Amino acid sequence: MNAHAPIPTLDAGCDIRHERGQRAVFCGLTGIVWLHRKIQDAFFLVVGSRTCAHLIQSAAGVMIFAEPRFATAILDERDLAGLVDANEELDRVVRRLIERRPDIRLLFLVGSCPSEVIKLDLSRAAQRLSRSFHPDVRVLSYSGSGIETTFTQGEDACLAALVPEMPRAPETGAPALLVVGALADVVEDQFARLFADFGIAEVAFLPARRAGALPAVGPDTRILLAQPFLADTARALEARGAERIAAPFPLGSEGTTGWLRAAADAFGVPAERFERVTAPGRARAAVALDLYRDRLADRRVFFFPDSQLELPLARFLSREMGAELIEVGTPYLHRQHLAPELALLPAGTRVVEGQNLDAQMDRCRAAKPDLTVCGLGLANPLEAEGLATKWSIELLFTPIQGYDQAGDLAELFARPLKRRARLEV
Amino acid sequence: MQLTLWTYEGPPHIGAMRIATAMKGLHYVLHAPQGDTYADLLFTMIERRDARPPVTYTTFQARDLGADTAAIFQDAVAQAYERFRPQAMIVGASCTAELIQDDPGGLARALDLPIPVIPLELPAYQKKENWGASETFYRLVRTLAGGTPTPRDGRRPICNVLGPTALGFRHRDDLVEITRILGALGIDVNVVAPLGATPADLGRLGAADFNVILYPEIARAAGLHMQKTFGQPMVETVPIGVQATIRFVEEVAAVAGVDPAPVLAGAPSRLPWYSRSVDSTYLTDKRVFIFGDATHALAAARVAATELGFKVVGLGTYTREFAREVRAEAALHGIEATITDDYLDVEAAIQAAQPELVLGTQMERHIAKRLGLPCAVISAPIHVQDFPARHSPQMGFEGANVLFDTWVHPLMMGLEEHLLGMFREDSEFHGAAAPSHLPRHGVEAPVAVEAASVPAPAPASLDPILVTWATDAEKELKKIPFFVRGKARANTERFARERALPLITVETLYDAKAHFGR
Numbered sequence: 001m002n003a004h005a006p007i008p009t010l011d012a013g014c015d016i017r018h019e020r021g022q023r024a025v026f027c028g029l030t031g032i033v034w035l036h037r038k039i040q041d042a043f044f045l046v047v048g049s050r051t052c053a054h055l056i057q058s059a060a061g062v063m064i065f066a067e068p069r070f071a072t073a074i075l076d077e078r079d080l081a082g083l084v085d086a087n088e089e090l091d092r093v094v095r096r097l098i099e100r101r102p103d104i105r106l107l108f109l110v111g112s113c114p115s116e117v118i119k120l121d122l123s124r125a126a127q128r129l130s131r132s133f134h135p136d137v138r139v140l141s142y143s144g145s146g147i148e149t150t151f152t153q154g155e156d157a158c159l160a161a162l163v164p165e166m167p168r169a170p171e172t173g174a175p176a177l178l179v180v181g182a183l184a185d186v187v188e189d190q191f192a193r194l195f196a197d198f199g200i201a202e203v204a205f206l207p208a209r210r211a212g213a214l215p216a217v218g219p220d221t222r223i224l225l226a227q228p229f230l231a232d233t234a235r236a237l238e239a240r241g242a243e244r245i246a247a248p249f250p251l252g253s254e255g256t257t258g259w260l261r262a263a264a265d266a267f268g269v270p271a272e273r274f275e276r277v278t279a280p281g282r283a284r285a286a287v288a289l290d291l292y293r294d295r296l297a298d299r300r301v302f303f304f305p306d307s308q309l310e311l312p313l314a315r316f317l318s319r320e321m322g323a324e325l326i327e328v329g330t331p332y333l334h335r336q337h338l339a340p341e342l343a344l345l346p347a348g349t350r351v352v353e354g355q356n357l358d359a360q361m362d363r364c365r366a367a368k369p370d371l372t373v374c375g376l377g378l379a380n381p382l383e384a385e386g387l388a389t390k391w392s393i394e395l396l397f398t399p400i401q402g403y404d405q406a407g408d409l410a411e412l413f414a415r416p417l418k419r420r421a422r423l424e425v
Numbered sequence: 426m427q428l429t430l431w432t433y434e435g436p437p438h439i440g441a442m443r444i445a446t447a448m449k450g451l452h453y454v455l456h457a458p459q460g461d462t463y464a465d466l467l468f469t470m471i472e473r474r475d476a477r478p479p480v481t482y483t484t485f486q487a488r489d490l491g492a493d494t495a496a497i498f499q500d501a502v503a504q505a506y507e508r509f510r511p512q513a514m515i516v517g518a519s520c521t522a523e524l525i526q527d528d529p530g531g532l533a534r535a536l537d538l539p540i541p542v543i544p545l546e547l548p549a550y551q552k553k554e555n556w557g558a559s560e561t562f563y564r565l566v567r568t569l570a571g572g573t574p575t576p577r578d579g580r581r582p583i584c585n586v587l588g589p590t591a592l593g594f595r596h597r598d599d600l601v602e603i604t605r606i607l608g609a610l611g612i613d614v615n616v617v618a619p620l621g622a623t624p625a626d627l628g629r630l631g632a633a634d635f636n637v638i639l640y641p642e643i644a645r646a647a648g649l650h651m652q653k654t655f656g657q658p659m660v661e662t663v664p665i666g667v668q669a670t671i672r673f674v675e676e677v678a679a680v681a682g683v684d685p686a687p688v689l690a691g692a693p694s695r696l697p698w699y700s701r702s703v704d705s706t707y708l709t710d711k712r713v714f715i716f717g718d719a720t721h722a723l724a725a726a727r728v729a730a731t732e733l734g735f736k737v738v739g740l741g742t743y744t745r746e747f748a749r750e751v752r753a754e755a756a757l758h759g760i761e762a763t764i765t766d767d768y769l770d771v772e773a774a775i776q777a778a779q780p781e782l783v784l785g786t787q788m789e790r791h792i793a794k795r796l797g798l799p800c801a802v803i804s805a806p807i808h809v810q811d812f813p814a815r816h817s818p819q820m821g822f823e824g825a826n827v828l829f830d831t832w833v834h835p836l837m838m839g840l841e842e843h844l845l846g847m848f849r850e851d852s853e854f855h856g857a858a859a860p861s862h863l864p865r866h867g868v869e870a871p872v873a874v875e876a877a878s879v880p881a882p883a884p885a886s887l888d889p890i891l892v893t894w895a896t897d898a899e900k901e902l903k904k905i906p907f908f909v910r911g912k913a914r915a916n917t918e919r920f921a922r923e924r925a926l927p928l929i930t931v932e933t934l935y936d937a938k939a940h941f942g943r
Binding site: 021022023024025026027028029030047049050051052053054055057058059068071072073074075076077079080084086089090092093096097113114116117118145146147148150358375376377378379380381383384 | 431459465470474475477484485487
C-alpha cells in the first residue's frame with residue numbers, strides 16, 4: 001500500500017531508499033518498559049485504550065512485577081461520548097494512583113493514539129495536576145502514540161518532556177558534558193569513570209536515576225547522545241543553548257572509542273591522555289570480541305527496521321566482526337545525528353528507511369541471510385522458515401554500550417548461530 | 426476512565442485475530458496504527474506459532490489523518506487479496522481507527538472482491554477480547570454456514586465441535602480429548618471450528634446432526650444461530666472434571682442416539698480414586714479461591730468442591746457476560762461472587778478470603794506469590810507457560826487427571842506434611858527447613874520458606890487494630906509445625922482483632938484454636 005518506487009540516493013556512500021506501507025514495529029509506549037526501570041521514582045500513566053494496556057503488558061512480557069510503576073487509564077465510551085468530563089475523570093484516576101503510591105515523585109501522563117485523535121490535552125492536564133500535587137509530585141506529559149512515534153521514539157519524547165524542567169546552568173564559560181539517553185546504570189558508571197579519568201570535571205546524565213536529580217543545561221552544556229533516536233530531545237536541549245557533539249554511537253569498541261574521542265576532543269583532552277585512559281578498555285574489548293569473530297565473520301546479516309539502533313549495530317557487525325550487510329532497515333533515519341555512522345558503513349550498503357512489510361519479507365527470504373535482526377513478532381515465523389534471527393528488543397534491555405559490553409553485544413548476535421550449530425534435533 | 430495495572434482481556438479486535446489465526450484461508454485487514462502490530466507476538470511468541478497471523482494492518486500515521494486514511498485502507502485490502510488469495514476476508518477497525526470512522530465494511534465492499542468480505546463492528550471502548558472472538562465467529566458463521574444434514578438411515582451420527590481458537594487456554598489439547606471421546610462413542614466430526622477450519626468448511630456446518638459448544642464465551646452465539654437456522658441441537662455442558670465429563674458423554678450420546686455405556690465403563694479417570702486415597706484426606710476443606718474466565722472458574726468451583734473436597738471460599742470471573750451463572754454458582758458455596766476486571770479488586774478479595782490455595786490466572790499467580798500462597802493456573806489471560814510441550818488438557822477424563830495433579834501438587838503432599846510433623850525436632854527437619862519439594866536454590870528458595878512459615882503481613886486497610894504477641898505466646902506459636910503456623914498466626918490475630926484484644930497470650934492462642942477448629 002502506498003509503496004513508492006524506491007528512489008536510490010547515494011548519501012555518504014550508502015544506498016539509501018525509502019519505503020512506505022505496512023509496518024511491523026512497536027509504538028512509543030513500549031519505551032515505558034525500560035524508562036520506568038531507569039527513573040526509579042517515576043510512574044508512567046498511559047491515557048489510552050485497552051489496546052495500550054494490552055500492548056505494554058504483552059510487549060514487555062512483564063507480568064513479573066506484582067505492582068509495576070506503569071498503568072493505563074483506559075478510556076471508555078462515556079469518556080468519548082462526552083458524558084463525563086475526561087479531565088475530571090483523569091484527575092480522579094491520578095488521585096487514586098497517588099494515594100496508592102505515595103513513593104512517586106514524578107508522574108508522566110503518556111499520550112496514546114486514541115488520546116491524540118480525540119485531542120485530549122495532556123500537557124494542560126499535567127500542568128493542572130502538577131499545581132494540585134505541588135510540591136510532592138511533579139506531573140509531565142509526552143506522547144507515546146503509534147501515529148506519532150515508533151518504538152524508541154517514546155524515549156525521545158519522554159526525555160524531551162524533561163528538558164523544560166532542567167534547571168538553568170550558570171554561565172561560567174567552562175563547558176560541561178551532558179550524556180543523553182537511557183543507559184544501564186552499570187554502563188553509566190563506567191562512562192562516568194572514563195570521563196573523570198579524562199579530567200572532564202562536569203559530567204551529568206539524562207535521564208537521571210531520580211526525578212529530583214535533573215541535570216542543569218545552558219550555553220556551556222555540550223551534549224553527547226548515547227542513543228541514536230533522540231532527535232526531539234537534542235533539539236530541545238539545543239534550544240536551551242546546548243551544543244551537540246557529533247559522534248558515532250558507543251556500540252562496539254570502535255564506536256565507543258569514536259564516541260569518547262568526540263567528547264575528549266570537545267573538552268581539549270590531550271591525545272596522550274585519551275590513549276592512556278582508553279587503552280585498557282580497548283584491550284579488554286579486543287579480547288572479548290575475538291571470542292565471537294569466527295562465529296560472525298562473513299555472515300550475511302539482514303536488519304528489519306525496529307529500534308533505530310540498526311545503523312550503529314550494522315556498522316559494528318560489519319567493521320569489527322567482519323559480517324556482510326545485506327540490508328539495513330531503520331524506521332527513521334536522522335541524517336545529521338547518524339552522519340558519522342553512515343560515513344563508517346561500507347560503501348554501497350543498502351539502507352532502507354521506513355517499511356513495506358510483505359515486500360521486505362520477500363527480499364529477506366530471497367536473500368537467505370545467515371542472521372536476521374527483527375522485531376519480536378517476526379522472529380519465530382522467520383525461524384520456522386529456516387532463518388536464524390536475533391530479536392531486537394533485547395538490544396534495548398541489555399547493557400550493550402561501552403568497551404566492557406562490546407563482547408556481550410557480539411555474543412547476542414553470535415548466540416542464535418551457536419544455538420543452531422548446537423542443536424541436533 | 427478506568428485505572429488498570431494489568432488487563433485480563435485484550436481489546437475485541439484481538440478476539441477477532443484469535444479467530445482469524447485459528448482458521449485457514451481467511452484474512453483479516455485491520456485498520457490500525459503501527460503500534461497495534463504488537464499483536465503478532467501474542468501468536469508467534471506466546472503460542473510459538475510458526476507463521477505470522479493472517480492479518481494486514483494499515484499502520485496509518487498522524488500525517489495520514491489529514492489526508493486519506495480511507496484510501497490507505499482500500500489499498501491494504503486490495504493488496505492483501507492479491508497477495509494471500511484468501512477464501513474470505515474479515516475487515517474492521519481497532520480502537521484508534523474506530524475514532525476516525527472510515528467505515529471499513531463499506532470501503533471493502535466498494536472494491537467488489539470476488540470473495541465474501543465480512544465487516545466486523547467491534548466497539549473497542551465497550552467490549553473486550555472474548556466478546557470480539559464470539560462476535561467474529563458468529564458473523565463468519567452467519568455469513569458462510571450452509572449445507573443440510575443427510576438423512577440418518579444407518580449412517581453414523583456427525584457433529585461439529587465449536588469454540589477452540591488460537592491463543593486459547595489448552596484448546597489444542599482439549600480438542601484431542603473431546604475428539605477421542607466422540608470417536609469412542611461412534612460419532613464422526615463434521616467440522617471443528619474455528620481452529621483449523623477454512624471458510625469453505627464453515628459452508629458445510631449445516632450438514633452435522635448437532636453442535637458441541639466447548640467454550641461458551643466464544644461459540645455460544647454461533648451455536649444459537651445454527652440451532653435456529655439449521656435446527657441443530659447444542660450440547661453446552663463443558664466437560665471439565667469427572668462429573669461434567671460423564672454428563673457431557675450422556676448428553677452427547679442422547680442427542681446422537683448412541684450408547685454411552687462403553688465410554689463410561691471402567692474407571693476412565695484416575696481422579697476419583699486419587700481423591701479417595703487416604704493421602705488425600707488432608708485436602709479436605711482446603712480453602713480455595715477461584716478466579717478466571719467464566720467457563721474455567723465455574724468448572725473449577727464444581728471440581729474443587731465435589732471432586733477434591735476443597736472448600737470454595739472465593740469465586741469470581743472477569744467475564745461479565747456470564748456474571749449471572751457465576752453468581753449462582755457462588756451462592757451454592759455460600760459466598761458472594763467477585764465479578765470484576767480490576768486486578769486490585771481481585772487482590773483484595775483474595776486477602777479477605779484467606780485461602781490456602783489459589784486457582785486463577787497468571788495475574789492471581791503473582792498475587793499468590795506475593796501473599797506466599799500456592800497457586801495453579803486454570804484460565805487465560807494466556808502466558809507462554811500455558812502452552813506446554815506435553816499434552817495437558819483440561820477437558821475430558823484425561824483433563825480431570827491433569828486437574829488433580831496441577832491443583833494438588835502446589836499444596837504440600839499430605840504424607841510429607843505428616844512425616845515432617847513427626848520429625849520436626851530432627852536437625853534435617855527443623856522448623857525453618859523448607860519442604861523438600863520446594864526449590865532450595867535460586868531466588869525462589871527464601872520465598873518458599875517464607876511461604877510455608879509466615880503469611881505476608883496483611884495490608885493496613887484490613888488490619889486496623891494492631892495486635893501484639895506476648896513473648897510466651899510467640900514461643901508457643903513456634904512449637905506449632907511450621908506448615909500450619911502461618912494459618913495459626915492469622916487465625917489467632919483475627920480472633921484477637923474481632924474481640925479487640927490488644928495482647929495475644931498463650932490462652933488467646935488456644936482459645937482461637939478451639940474457636941476455629943482444626
